[in-house]
Amino acid sequence: MTTGTDPERSRGRxxxxxxxxxxxxATREVLDEVGYVRLTVEGVATRAGVGKSTVYxxxxxxxxxVLEAVGSxxxxxxxxxxxxxxxxxxxxxxxxxxxxxxxxxxxLALGSDALHDAPAAAEPVDLLQADRGAVQDMIEDAGRRGxxxxxxxxxxxxxxxxxxxxxxxxxxxPTEDVVDRLVDLVVEGRxxxxxxxxxxx
Amino acid sequence: MTTGTDPERSRGRxxxxxxxxxxxxATREVLDEVGYVRLTVEGVATRAGVGKSTVYxxxxxxxxxVLEAVGSxxxxxxxxxxxxxxxxxxxxxxxxxxxxxxxxxxxLALGSDALHDAPAAAEPVDLLQADRGAVQDMIEDAGRRGxxxxxxxxxxxxxxxxxxxxxxxxxxxPTEDVVDRLVDLVVEGRxxxxxxxxxxx
Amino acid sequence: MTTGTDPERSRGRxxxxxxxxxxxxATREVLDEVGYVRLTVEGVATRAGVGKSTVYxxxxxxxxxVLEAVGSxxxxxxxxxxxxxxxxxxxxxxxxxxxxxxxxxxxLALGSDALHDAPAAAEPVDLLQADRGAVQDMIEDAGRRGxxxxxxxxxxxxxxxxxxxxxxxxxxxPTEDVVDRLVDLVVEGRxxxxxxxxxxx
Amino acid sequence: MTTGTDPERSRGRxxxxxxxxxxxxATREVLDEVGYVRLTVEGVATRAGVGKSTVYxxxxxxxxxVLEAVGSxxxxxxxxxxxxxxxxxxxxxxxxxxxxxxxxxxxLALGSDALHDAPAAAEPVDLLQADRGAVQDMIEDAGRRGxxxxxxxxxxxxxxxxxxxxxxxxxxxPTEDVVDRLVDLVVEGRxxxxxxxxxxx
DNA sequence: GTCTAAACGAGACGGTACGTCTCGTCTTACT
DNA sequence: AGTAAGACGAGACGTACCGTCTCGTTTAGAC
Numbered sequence: 001m002t003t004g005t006d007p008e009r010s011r012g013r014x015x016x017x018x019x020x021x022x023x024x025x026a027t028r029e030v031l032d033e034v035g036y037v038r039l040t041v042e043g044v045a046t047r048a049g050v051g052k053s054t055v056y057x058x059x060x061x062x063x064x065x066v067l068e069a070v071g072s073x074x075x076x077x078x079x080x081x082x083x084x085x086x087x088x089x090x091x092x093x094x095x096x097x098x099x100x101x102x103x104x105x106x107x108l109a110l111g112s113d114a115l116h117d118a119p120a121a122a123e124p125v126d127l128l129q130a131d132r133g134a135v136q137d138m139i140e141d142a143g144r145r146g147x148x149x150x151x152x153x154x155x156x157x158x159x160x161x162x163x164x165x166x167x168x169x170x171x172x173x174p175t176e177d178v179v180d181r182l183v184d185l186v187v188e189g190r191x192x193x194x195x196x197x198x199x200x201x
Numbered sequence: 202m203t204t205g206t207d208p209e210r211s212r213g214r215x216x217x218x219x220x221x222x223x224x225x226x227a228t229r230e231v232l233d234e235v236g237y238v239r240l241t242v243e244g245v246a247t248r249a250g251v252g253k254s255t256v257y258x259x260x261x262x263x264x265x266x267v268l269e270a271v272g273s274x275x276x277x278x279x280x281x282x283x284x285x286x287x288x289x290x291x292x293x294x295x296x297x298x299x300x301x302x303x304x305x306x307x308x309l310a311l312g313s314d315a316l317h318d319a320p321a322a323a324e325p326v327d328l329l330q331a332d333r334g335a336v337q338d339m340i341e342d343a344g345r346r347g348x349x350x351x352x353x354x355x356x357x358x359x360x361x362x363x364x365x366x367x368x369x370x371x372x373x374x375p376t377e378d379v380v381d382r383l384v385d386l387v388v389e390g391r392x393x394x395x396x397x398x399x400x401x402x
Numbered sequence: 403m404t405t406g407t408d409p410e411r412s413r414g415r416x417x418x419x420x421x422x423x424x425x426x427x428a429t430r431e432v433l434d435e436v437g438y439v440r441l442t443v444e445g446v447a448t449r450a451g452v453g454k455s456t457v458y459x460x461x462x463x464x465x466x467x468v469l470e471a472v473g474s475x476x477x478x479x480x481x482x483x484x485x486x487x488x489x490x491x492x493x494x495x496x497x498x499x500x501x502x503x504x505x506x507x508x509x510l511a512l513g514s515d516a517l518h519d520a521p522a523a524a525e526p527v528d529l530l531q532a533d534r535g536a537v538q539d540m541i542e543d544a545g546r547r548g549x550x551x552x553x554x555x556x557x558x559x560x561x562x563x564x565x566x567x568x569x570x571x572x573x574x575x576p577t578e579d580v581v582d583r584l585v586d587l588v589v590e591g592r593x594x595x596x597x598x599x600x601x602x603x
Numbered sequence: 604m605t606t607g608t609d610p611e612r613s614r615g616r617x618x619x620x621x622x623x624x625x626x627x628x629a630t631r632e633v634l635d636e637v638g639y640v641r642l643t644v645e646g647v648a649t650r651a652g653v654g655k656s657t658v659y660x661x662x663x664x665x666x667x668x669v670l671e672a673v674g675s676x677x678x679x680x681x682x683x684x685x686x687x688x689x690x691x692x693x694x695x696x697x698x699x700x701x702x703x704x705x706x707x708x709x710x711l712a713l714g715s716d717a718l719h720d721a722p723a724a725a726e727p728v729d730l731l732q733a734d735r736g737a738v739q740d741m742i743e744d745a746g747r748r749g750x751x752x753x754x755x756x757x758x759x760x761x762x763x764x765x766x767x768x769x770x771x772x773x774x775x776x777p778t779e780d781v782v783d784r785l786v787d788l789v790v791e792g793r794x795x796x797x798x799x800x801x802x803x804x
Numbered sequence: 805g806t807c808t809a810a811a812c813g814a815g816a817c818g819g820t821a822c823g824t825c826t827c828g829t830c831t832t833a834c835t
Numbered sequence: 836a837g838t839a840a841g842a843c844g845a846g847a848c849g850t851a852c853c854g855t856c857t858c859g860t861t862t863a864g865a866c
Contacts, residue, residue, distance in 0.1 A: 160383075164360050213814035242849085644854085811860105
């Protein structure tokens with residue numbers, strides 16, 4: 001199947017895929033090291049071995065660049081198995097994984113930066129939820145199957161999970177066993193307790 | 202013989218309380234209007250009718266200034282009544298109230314900015330929880346009274362509430378009836394549903 | 403084989419000659435109007451229609467900028483004619499001309515500023531003497547020709563002339579007929595007198 | 604009529620002479636160490652063990668303070684002896700002595716600073732010539748006695764001497780034997796030569 | 805021996821300029 | 836045509852002094 005060369009797109013020298021990748025990689029590294037506010041486009045370009053104008057040719061601003069760099073590093077959404085506990089667990093584990101490193105912080109910076117520009121507003125925070133629709137379907141399926149209430153509010157349920165994880169990461173509180181207890185809470189209504197550990201049902 | 206006035210403290214011209222207040226007020230206004238990243242110290246100083254050096258005399262940086270300005274505008278913690286549902290509701294209503302306006306966004310910007318400085322890190326996010334200790338005590342009291350499990354994890358329970366609200370505000374999803382349903386979830390284990398509205402017990 | 407273009411030098415956008423010239427011109431204007439101490443780099447940049455960073459990209463400091471601006475406005479050295487009186491007269495007339503306007507004052511400010519930095523020290527005062535070597539040669543030639551003593555101290559002789567003019571300008575005393583009388587003094591040993599005017603020999 | 608103590612003037616605490624002296628001394632020290640432009644009133648006050656307001660109570664500005672500090676350290680004018688060579692020598696030696704240290708540079712800074720304020724303009728440069736009138740009288744006396752031309756231009760003659768010394772000091776050229784040769788030039792019309800040394804007449 | 809008013813130290817104040825930094829755009833020469 | 840280099844206009848950063856202004860504390864002469 002030849003996706004081939006779009007006659008409109010392929011005039012002149014084509015975009016260099018190496019540069020593109022190098023820029024995104026450099027962005028992620030710099031983000032790791034100094035954070036969003038101290039990241040400079042010039043620094044990224046230098047580290048990528050690229051001219052600053054090449055960055056600006058493909059991304060309109062620092063925030064757009066960072067947004068794509070962060071998005072491109074997110075974990076792939078898991079495939080649903082039909083076991084609602086396991087599926088939600090997998091989604092949350094993904095999020096925890098994603099939010100390690102600089103991503104949580106960066107998302108917040110992006111979000112707060114964007115919230116004062118009506119247009120760009122929703123984008124960053126939705127990154128964590130590229131697969132939100134799929135997850136909601138999965139939850140609603142569970143409702144139909146009877147594993148959850150039939151009219152479960154998948155939207156809020158998901159926000160409880162994601163919000164709690166994001167907030168704990170932001171406050172630097174531990175998140176290891178929180179995933180399980182969140183699942184217990186939102187799937188079975190089990191109020192979180194301290195103590196040995198949540199026992200399996 | 203009580204000297205009263207501390208000889209160490211009263212040398213030189215005393216700090217002008219009007220300037221101090223005017224600066225914090227101006228900071229809040231500018232924050233409202235243009236947001237954290239577009240706020241400038243010079244702009245704040247001008248609006249407060251104050252020299253830039255007066256701002257820097259008392260706050261070491263833009264972020265410290267904003268942090269205090271935001272903190273000084275938070276709602277006062279409610280007094281516990283003994284009814285766990287009502288108490289948690291009151292705390293969450295306070296948070297929702299605080300996060301209207303620019304505070305949610307600003308907290309995120311501050312938080313993300315700070316997370317790359319080990320020392321200043323925890324401050325901003327803890328602002329929302331100046332009264333966290335009191336609320337935890339309140340929850341644990343409820344555990345002792347039997348309104349909640351005796352070994353309830355007050356820490357996580359609180360994070361579920363705060364995190365969810367913060368996240369929904371950040372994503373611009375509605376928060377009006379979420380407070381009630383969160384209380385239902387964390388106090389009674391009621392899984393959130395769509396539908397007419399949560400009926401009273 | 404002449405490569406011509408130095409591969410090291412010609413990377414990136416070349417320096418804009420208009421900006422460079424505009425900055426020097428603006429510096430001279432501002433100097434004229436408000437003097438050295440009240441000259442502001444930002445003011446110069448604004449008048450030149452240039453960003454402040456462009457000024458600082460090419461001159462490390464206000465004093466370096468002013469030094470070059472002043473230097474670039476000095477009169478070109480006159481061509482020696484062989485008549486020692488006429489030649490010295492021409493040199494001194496040049497100096498008087500240069501020191502009109504803000505240059506005398508500026509040189510002093512620069513000089514006094516610089517004298518506390520060992521490295522930059524000599525520069526400003528030497529500005530007046532970019533052509534000092536040539537003038538000394540001229541004087542020594544006159545010595546060899548017999549128009550002046552054979553072992554004339556050209557150095558001191560020149561300092562007498564320049565120093566006297568600079569000092570009188572600084573004290574705001576008139577300098578119109580001083581040039582002639584200085585020449586009388588240093589070429590013919592005629593002690594300066596008040597009175598109608600120096601008669602021609 | 605008892606002038607005695609003016610009832611208007613002598614209420615309250617009298618001016619502290621120690622502070623006054625300490626401020627002038629500190630000014631001279633700081634001037635020596637860092638020069639005029641880098642001298643700060645606050646630094647002077649601190650070194651003098653004095654509040655900044657005490658400085659500003661008695662001197663209207665940094666330049667006025669420095670002017671007085673510099674003036675108060677000048678050498679006392681010599682007494683005329685009747686020997687014109689010796690008298691001029693003594694005056695010039697005084698000037699050379701005064702201009703060692705930071706004074707030459709400071710005078711220039713003050714002068715250049717002042718030249719853009721019409722009122723304060725002439726003061727600094729005239730410092731060197733507090734005794735100018737006396738010296739002019741002395742030169743004119745020599746004219747009347749026949750040691751110099753009867754209509755000698757004392758004004759210009761003095762400027763030649765002072766200007767030359769000031770300029771050489773500013774350029775950091777040696778001044779040791781220049782005094783003698785200047786006297787030779789302006790008293791006897793002897794054009795300066797290099798060589799063994801000026802022989803006595 | 806008070807009384808009292810000016811001078812004092814300390815240092816906060818409103819300003820202003822500094823020199824540095826980053827943004828996002830523009831302009832070259834090279835490939 | 837796309838790129839690396841890097842100059843450009845703009846404007847905020849945080850620092851340093853300026854000269855003014857309050858404070859509370861001496862301190863010496865007037866009463």
